[in-house]
Structure formats: structure tokens, C-alpha cells
Amino acid sequence: MGTAVLVFDARFRLVSINQAGEVMLAHSARHVCGRRVNELVLNAETIMEQITGSLASGRVVNQRSCLLELPDAASLRVNCTFTPMTDTAGNHEVLLELRQIDHHLRVEQEERLITQQQATHELLRGLAHEIKNPLGGLRAAAQLLEREISDTGLKEFTHIIISEADRLQSLLDRMLGPNNLPNIQAVNIHDVLEHVRELVRVEAGERLLIKSDYDPGLPDLQADRDLLLQSVLNIVRNAAQALENDGVITLRTRIQRNFNIGSHKHRLVARIEVIDNGPGIKEELRKQIFYPMITGRSDGTGLGLSIAQAMISRHQGLIECSSQPGKTVFTILLPLDGKHEP
Ligand SMILES: Nc1ncnc2c1ncn2[C@@H]1O[C@H](COP(=O)(O)OP(=O)(O)O)[C@@H](O)[C@H]1O
Ligand SMILES: [Mg+2]
Incomplete structure (x- = not known):
């Protein structure tokens, strides 16, 4: 990924953006130009401060290792350079260069x-x-x-x-099974999520709240519905168990443009998040939860996540996880333009 270049005016509005910038923000220029920086980045305070600073001093400002929290993409760590400029009409602007540091x-x-x-x-x-x-x-x-x-x-x-x-x-x-290819067909992921929601609601009872936050523009996936359902179910069940059936689970979907899964570039990727507000994954388990037989529960098999992962990787996808007390997120990434090989 090259350097993302964004130009802001003195009122923090985005004036222009290059292609690497579109990739980084996971939105097209058409969609983001004219917006204020705090609509593009959730934690925009630092950037706004530095824009003001560089305009006031007329100097280039560097900010190292800044964590950008993006509303529709994974957060990323970047080095930033703010360069004050004047456009042809004499308006003050700031050119912001962002270089991602944890991409590799x-x-x-x-x-x-x-x-x-x-x-x-x-x-x-x-x-x-x-x-x-x-x-x-x-x-x-x-x-x-x-x-x-x-x-x-x-x-x-x-x-x-x-x-x-x-x-x-x-x-x-x-x-x-070696001869059983997955049964690939058009699958509406929201149908699958609603099915899982219903199943887990019945199992867990009243005190568990399962919210949905769906991107209605997400196209159908080419996938094996049963395998997908089982993977999501395994993850949501774990969340319900971690919450001891008392808490909030959010099922969230988003489209991600120009996204890499491993070293494969995909034009469109479906991002499915299962978020819970439970205690988080125990520190000593964090690095190993996707391995078979790793369990933190006395009655666990430790197979749920490894089976989910095997199923998702049959769809050229990936499951990621981040966890801290109060917020655990399992993210399923599935290419929307992928070939399907067993
Ligand atoms: N949402 C979550 N919150 C806290 N811990 C979790 C969560 N999801 C998974 N885990 C931990 O990961 C372990 C492995 O999960 P899994 O592979 O499904 O096996 P099992 O559920 O049989 O233990 C769980 O036992 C639990 O300790
Ligand atoms: Mg499990």
C-alpha cells in the first residue's frame, strides 16, 4: 500500500484524496470528499490539533505512530506528515500524508x-x-x-x-470428506445471522440481548450455507457462554473494498463481526484459541473455533479476533469475488 495523501481545508473538510487514501479509508473519493475529518476518523482530535498547528505555524508537522480508528474498517497505525499549503485561490489547506506501519x-x-x-x-x-x-x-x-x-x-x-x-x-x-465439495450457492449472510440469532436466543434466554447492525448493501455471498451457519453459530455460542447468557452480543456486517486477506488482494470483502461485552478471552489462551482442543471451559471441547476456522478457510476467508475485558470481537472476512476451491 502506498502513501495515502489527503488534503483538508482550514475547516477540516476533505478536499481531495489519492487512491491509496481511498483504500486506507475503505471508501471512494466521491463518498468522502467534502466530509469533515471527524466523520472519517473516530478519534480525530489529534489530527485536528495538528492541522490547526501546522496552519498556525506554517511548518511541516510530523506525528509518529498515530492510531486511526475508522468507522468502517479495521483501525490502523500510521505515521503522519502535515504540510501547510495555499491553493490557487489563496485558501489555506493542509496536505496530510499517512503511511501505514503495521501493514507488514x-x-x-x-x-x-x-x-x-x-x-x-x-x-x-x-x-x-x-x-x-x-x-x-x-x-x-x-x-x-x-x-x-x-x-x-x-x-x-x-x-x-x-x-x-x-x-x-x-x-x-x-x-x-475428500470428495465432498462444499455446496456453493448464493447465500444472504443476514438470513444466516438471523437464523443464528434465533437459535442462540432460544438457548440463552431473556437476559441475553442480541443486537444487529447490518449493512443492507452487502451482496449475497457465494458460499456453503450450512458451513457458514455452523461457523457463525460456534462463535456466537462462545460469546453467549462467555457472557453466561447475560449481556449484549452485536452482529455487525460491513463491505470492505480493496482488502487483503493474507497476501491475496480482493476487490470486495464481506466483514462479519460478532462483538460481545463479556470478560474477554483469558490472556493465557489468546494466542491459541484457534487450535483444536484448546478450551477455557471445564465442559468445552476446544473444537468450536478450529472447526469454524477450517470452514471459513474453505471459502478463502479468515477469522480474526481481538479481545479485552468488556469487548471481544471475532471478525469473519470472506471474499465476495473469490474462486471456490475445496
Ligand atoms: N467471546 C469469547 N469471550 C471469551 N472467551 C472466549 C470467547 N470465545 C472463545 N473464547 C475462549 O476460547 C475457548 C475456545 O473456544 P472453542 O474453540 O469454541 O472451544 P470450547 O467452546 O469448546 O471451549 C473457549 O473455551 C473460551 O475460553
Ligand atoms: Mg465453543
């Missing part, structure tokens, strides 16, 4: 996440194979038994064994 770090972290997801996927696939064979044996044995039994009351039990074995089998096939 982020790509590197994402690459690591993707590698880790692939490793998880392989592991789960191996596990699925190990389960599938004995499962087949179990089912066959139950079928034989069913034939030998005349008591209909007992037949009910063999019936449960067989139907549960079938359910497990198809779950394993759908998730990981």
Missing part, C-alpha cells in the same frame, strides 16, 4: 493464521478418517442386531444408533 506485520500474522488453519484442517481431516471407519462398523453391527431383535421397544435403540451414526457420517462428510 498484519500480513505476516495473517499468513501465519492461514498456515495454522491449513494445519488444523489437515488434522481434522485425519481425525474424521479415524472416526469414519469404526462408525461404519458400528452402523453395520446395529443393523445386524436390528434384524435379530423382534422386540419393537428394543428396536427403537438400534434405530437411534443407526440414525445417529448416519448423522455423524454426513457431518464428517460435509465438513471434511
